Amino acid sequence: xxxxxxxxxxxxxFYALVALGYTMVYGIIKLLxxxxxxxxxxxxxxxxxxxxxxxxxxxxxxLVALLVVLVLTMVTTGLGGLVIERVAYRPLRGxxxxxxxxxxxxxxxxxxxxxxxxxxxxxxxYPVRLDGAAVDVLGARVTMQQLVxxxxxxxxxxxxAVFIGRTQQGRAMRAIALxxxxxxxxxxxxxxxxxxxxxxxxxxxxxAGVMAGGYYGKIDFLMGFIIGLKAFTAAVIGGxxxxxxxxxxALVLGLLESFGTHWVGGEWxxxxxxxxxxxxxxxxxxxxxxxxVTERV
Amino acid sequence: xxEVSDLxxxxxxxxxxxxLTFQVGANEIVSVIGPNGAGKTSAFNCVTGFYxxxxxxxxxxxxxxxxxxxxxxxARGLSRTFxxxxxxxxLSVLDNVRAGTHLWLRQRVFDVLLHTPRYRRSEQExxxxxxxWLDFVGLRGDRAGLVRNLPYGEQRRVEIARALAxxxxxxxxxxxxxxxxxxxxxxxxxxxxxxxxxxxAIALIEHxxxxxxxxxxxxxxxxxxxEIADGTPAEVRDNPAVIEAYLGREAxxxxxxxxxxxxxx
Amino acid sequence: MTAVPDRAKRPGPTxxxxxxxxxxxxxxxxxxxxxxxxxxxxxxxxxxxxSAVIFVMLAVGLNIVVGYCGLxxxxxxxxxxxxxxxxxxLATRLSWPLLATVPAVIIATALAGxxxxxPTLRLRSDYLAIVTLGFGEIVRIIANNLEVTGGxxxxxGIPGLFGAEAADPVxxxxxxxxxxxxxxxxxxxxxxxxxxxxxxxxxxxxxxxxAMGVHTYRIKMAAYIAGAIWGGLAGVLxxxxxxxxxxxxxTFLQSALVxxxxxxxxxxxxxxxxxxxxxxxxxxxxxxxxxxxxxxxxxxLLIVMMIVRPQGLWPxxxxxxxxxxxxxxxx
Numbered sequence: 035x036x037x038x039x040x041x042x043x044x045x046x047x048f049y050a051l052v053a054l055g056y057t058m059v060y061g062i063i064k065l066l067x068x069x070x071x072x073x074x075x076x077x078x079x080x081x082x083x084x085x086x087x088x089x090x091x092x093x094x095x096x097l098v099a100l101l102v103v104l105v106l107t108m109v110t111t112g113l114g115g116l117v118i119e120r121v122a123y124r125p126l127r128g129x130x131x132x133x134x135x136x137x138x139x140x141x142x143x144x145x146x147x148x149x150x151x152x153x154x155x156x157x158x159x160y161p162v163r164l165d166g167a168a169v170d171v172l173g174a175r176v177t178m179q180q181l182v183x184x185x186x187x188x189x190x191x192x193x194x195a196v197f198i199g200r201t202q203q204g205r206a207m208r209a210i211a212l213x214x215x216x217x218x219x220x221x222x223x224x225x226x227x228x229x230x231x232x233x234x235x236x237x238x239x240x241x242a243g244v245m246a247g248g249y250y251g252k253i254d255f256l257m258g259f260i261i262g263l264k265a266f267t268a269a270v271i272g273g274x275x276x277x278x279x280x281x282x283x284a285l286v287l288g289l290l291e292s293f294g295t296h297w298v299g300g301e302w303x304x305x306x307x308x309x310x311x312x313x314x315x316x317x318x319x320x321x322x323x324x325x326x327v328t329e330r331v
Numbered sequence: 332x333x334e335v336s337d338l339x340x341x342x343x344x345x346x347x348x349x350x351l352t353f354q355v356g357a358n359e360i361v362s363v364i365g366p367n368g369a370g371k372t373s374a375f376n377c378v379t380g381f382y383x384x385x386x387x388x389x390x391x392x393x394x395x396x397x398x399x400x401x402x403x404x405x406a407r408g409l410s411r412t413f414x415x416x417x418x419x420x421x422l423s424v425l426d427n428v429r430a431g432t433h434l435w436l437r438q439r440v441f442d443v444l445l446h447t448p449r450y451r452r453s454e455q456e457x458x459x460x461x462x463x464w465l466d467f468v469g470l471r472g473d474r475a476g477l478v479r480n481l482p483y484g485e486q487r488r489v490e491i492a493r494a495l496a497x498x499x500x501x502x503x504x505x506x507x508x509x510x511x512x513x514x515x516x517x518x519x520x521x522x523x524x525x526x527x528x529x530x531x532a533i534a535l536i537e538h539x540x541x542x543x544x545x546x547x548x549x550x551x552x553x554x555x556x557x558e559i560a561d562g563t564p565a566e567v568r569d570n571p572a573v574i575e576a577y578l579g580r581e582a583x584x585x586x587x588x589x590x591x592x593x594x595x596x
Numbered sequence: 597m598t599a600v601p602d603r604a605k606r607p608g609p610t611x612x613x614x615x616x617x618x619x620x621x622x623x624x625x626x627x628x629x630x631x632x633x634x635x636x637x638x639x640x641x642x643x644x645x646x647s648a649v650i651f652v653m654l655a656v657g658l659n660i661v662v663g664y665c666g667l668x669x670x671x672x673x674x675x676x677x678x679x680x681x682x683x684x685x686l687a688t689r690l691s692w693p694l695l696a697t698v699p700a701v702i703i704a705t706a707l708a709g710x711x712x713x714x715p716t717l718r719l720r721s722d723y724l725a726i727v728t729l730g731f732g733e734i735v736r737i738i739a740n741n742l743e744v745t746g747g748x749x750x751x752x753g754i755p756g757l758f759g760a761e762a763a764d765p766v767x768x769x770x771x772x773x774x775x776x777x778x779x780x781x782x783x784x785x786x787x788x789x790x791x792x793x794x795x796x797x798x799x800x801x802x803x804x805x806x807a808m809g810v811h812t813y814r815i816k817m818a819a820y821i822a823g824a825i826w827g828g829l830a831g832v833l834x835x836x837x838x839x840x841x842x843x844x845x846x847t848f849l850q851s852a853l854v855x856x857x858x859x860x861x862x863x864x865x866x867x868x869x870x871x872x873x874x875x876x877x878x879x880x881x882x883x884x885x886x887x888x889x890x891x892x893x894x895x896x897l898l899i900v901m902m903i904v905r906p907q908g909l910w911p912x913x914x915x916x917x918x919x920x921x922x923x924x925x926x927x
Contacts, residue, residue: 064722065722066722066725066726068726121899122899122903125903126902126903129902129906130666131721131722132662132666132668132721132863133902133906134902135668135721135722135725136668136855136859136898136901136902137898137899137902137903139670139852139855139895139898140894140895140896140897140898140899140901140902141895141899142895143852143891143892143894143895143898144892144895144896144899145895146891146895147889147890147891147892147894147895148892148895150888150891150892151888151889151892259848260733263726263729263730263733266726267730270723301737301740301741302737302741304733304734304737305734305737305738308730308731308733308734309734311727311730312715312716312727312730312731315715315716315719315723315727316715316716319719319723379807380806381803381806381807400806400811401803401806401807402805402806402807402808402809402810402811402812403811405806405807405808405809406809410807410808411807413803413804413807417801417803417804417807418804419796419797419800419801419804420800421800422796422797422800422914423914423916425916425920425921426793426796426914426916429793430793430797430804430805430808430810431808432790433790433793433794433797433808433809433810434808434809436790438789438790438791440786440791443785443786443789443790443791444782444785444786446785450789453790457790458920473921474916474921475914475916475920475921477914493808494808497808497809
């Protein structure tokens with residue numbers, strides 16, 4: 035029981051890191067960034083390449099090396115997000131939603147198969163594998179690495195929450211989400227803020243990618259597809275566009291999957307998760323913490 | 332025909348419409364006027380089903396339509412235009428007006444798939460109807476071309492033609508004169524009167540007082556979501572409450588502007 | 597903010613555009629299809645050509661949903677799968693002739709359309725996109741996990757269109773060509789009806805459509821069901837062609853390829869979509885050496901198309917003819 039809860043929370047914290055980028059971008063420009071899951075994949079591969087380049091240095095202190103790589107990867111995927119926004123999304127701002135969605139699908143494809151060209155179609159094995167001593171917490175088997183990864187996720191999320199809630203930049207983001215035109219008139223550099231949002235969201239996804247690589251050990255160019263869907267599910271459960279809601283939604287999804295897998299079998303895990311997505315969209319499309327929005331004519 | 336009683340609509344804490352009651356009788360032109368943000372368009376959107384009112388009752392030709400979806404209200408004989416022009420820009424002028432025929436044009440899938448003579452007749456009927464109303468509103472310009480290529484004033488006419496092709500018993504016009512020049516406004520005046528001559532009742536939101544005074548049988552005045560007057564143009568013109576709403580109260584102009592700015596619709 | 601580019605600036609009709617509006621074009625395309633086996637009839641070529649024809653049917657089905665009605669469906673392969681599996685199961689387990697499964701396939705796919713569309717068509721269009729993506733995965737995973745569908749290895753020994761033994765590939769090609777040609781014609785006719793117009797109104801402006809009495813939910817559902825049926829029938833052809841189906845044929849990649857065909861050709865344009873589908877299905881055969889770059893190029897192409905030419909290579913044009921454009925009094 036407590037093992038199931040722990041597993042759920044652990045997976046949920048991965049989902050949360052990815053879902054946050056989804057929800058931030060959606061909150062600010064109402065775009066479902068399909069390529070977001072692929073930035074997670076890009077993060078995993080970037081980390082892989084960096085660890086490979088560092089070679090022997092890594093083995094001695096894998097956790098420290100992984101943290102350094104984590105930061106560098108976040109910068110890289112953040113820049114990747116910036117490029118996508120600049121090249122694919124910005125020229126289409128103000129165009130019909132359908133065009134933007136199709137562009138996003140295109141961006142996702144380009145990232146996936148671009149990576150395939152660069153890194154090959156076969157799965158790669160991470161040079162650093164995190165496994166270590168397990169401790170027993172309330173009947174659940176918890177490894178040190180899991181604790182570290184969860185702590186890193188939590189730290190990133192807290193930092194994000196503070197950034198959005200307390201800083202000038204964060205306020206500008208929230209303002210753009212409400213009314214981009216008014217922001218433009220108020221002298222806020224809307225383009226720059228949107229770009230920054232992409233950077234932060236992509237960096238979070240990249241962090242999740244490296245951590246997943248280090249934890250699960252195996253990465254491939256399609257690994258972002260399912261997690262992108264899961265992240266969206268998490269965002270919807272919590273209330274898309276709502277940052278604390280998304281974190282909550284990700285943990286809820288992690289728990290649902292953990293228990294669902296236990297009851298109905300692992301092969302049905304994804305069906306279970308998407309079933310919940312559809313259920314939530316039908317019953318409560320605004321999510322657990324989302325506000326009811328009246329669309330005005 | 333249209334009876335609105337004690338209509339209420341709130342957005343969060345803001346009462347956009349606060350106990351509005353008015354009627355539009357058969358073959359009558361009723362204008363709804365009031366300062367910006369008085370709740371006119373909100374009230375229209377409740378009547379046409381785009382907003383779900385938080386209270387009150389709306390009946391159309393004796394049927395309760397409160398909170399029904401817009402298409403079902405349209406099916407009851409109501410048609411409308413929009414404040415900020417909602418034509419189908421990427422469709423042809425004719426197709427735009429054919430949208431009005433959707434509710435009464437009958438086509439069976441069988442006829443459509445086989446292109447039977449019955450299908451051809453119904454398509455011809457829709458096209459004829461579209462031409463008829465485009466003639467009626469006096470559209471100038473290419474009818475096979477896309478609406479977005481027409482000048483603004485002509486697009487307004489297309490929108491009205493589309494609403495008329497619905498063959499409504501009641502037509503709601505939301506600021507039809509906005510953005511029109513002087514001669515276009517004069518033509519609009521004539522057009523509204525000709526629509527009434529067809530036996531269609533009209534409810535009108537309009538800021539152009541000249542037009543309103545000229546064309547209306549009755550005028551309903553709103554301010555802050557509340558009805559402050561209801562009467563003939565002459566009665567409304569001399570009503571002190573109306574004059575006060577339009578010329579300002581004791582409060583300084585800045586304050587009023589600020590309050591109203593916050594609930595502009 | 598970037599200014600919205602003015603798409604109204606169009607040059608006058610050129611020879612190309614006049615050719616594109618020619619009414620006999622469909623017959624010309626059919627003629628090309630009919631003649632093709634006389635040019636090359638190796639089993640390999642027939643196989644590719646048959647696949648292309650089936651792909652056209654898929655694209656035309658998706659075009660109803662995406663092109664006419666403006667609903668982005670990213671799980672279209674789900675309907676393809678439902679059609680193929682329904683037909684394959686009935687034909688192998690219950691020994692029905694394949695043609696007899698068609699009514700059952702229509703019912704099953706329409707039902708699938710209702711099940712998927714029911715909860716999602718009330719939502720915003722972008723939610724629909726991702727939910728259909730999820731549904732596409734669900735259908736595939738279910739087929740993969742259930743015993744009755746044969747698990748990952750799928751169903752074998754599906755009979756041909758006209759009987760137990762696999763028909764001659766050329767015969768099957770002609771059968772598929774005629775069926776798909778009829779399907780393309782019927783889809784185009786739906787698009788030019790009261791219902792088809794309503795789809796376009798919904799795509800252009802849902803609120804304005806509602807105000808004109810278009811029950812947008814039902815109309816979207818109709819588009820969804822129509823698209824599902826077309827996709828399902830393509831699935832029957834697919835099962836008949838390969839005589840074996842497995843979940844691996846119905847991945848997101850398949851859905852994305854169909855979408856690519858629709859976008860490339862021109863959303864809402866029947867000739868555009870047909871050509872887009874032919875191009876997408878034949879291109880890999882022509883560019884064998886670039887196989888690794890294929891999907892990467894598709895992705896980039898999607899972005900470039902949306903930015904540079906969102907209306908597609910062969911855009912939809914309004915069908916007003918000189919006769920309809922003339923005022924009633926003059927005609």
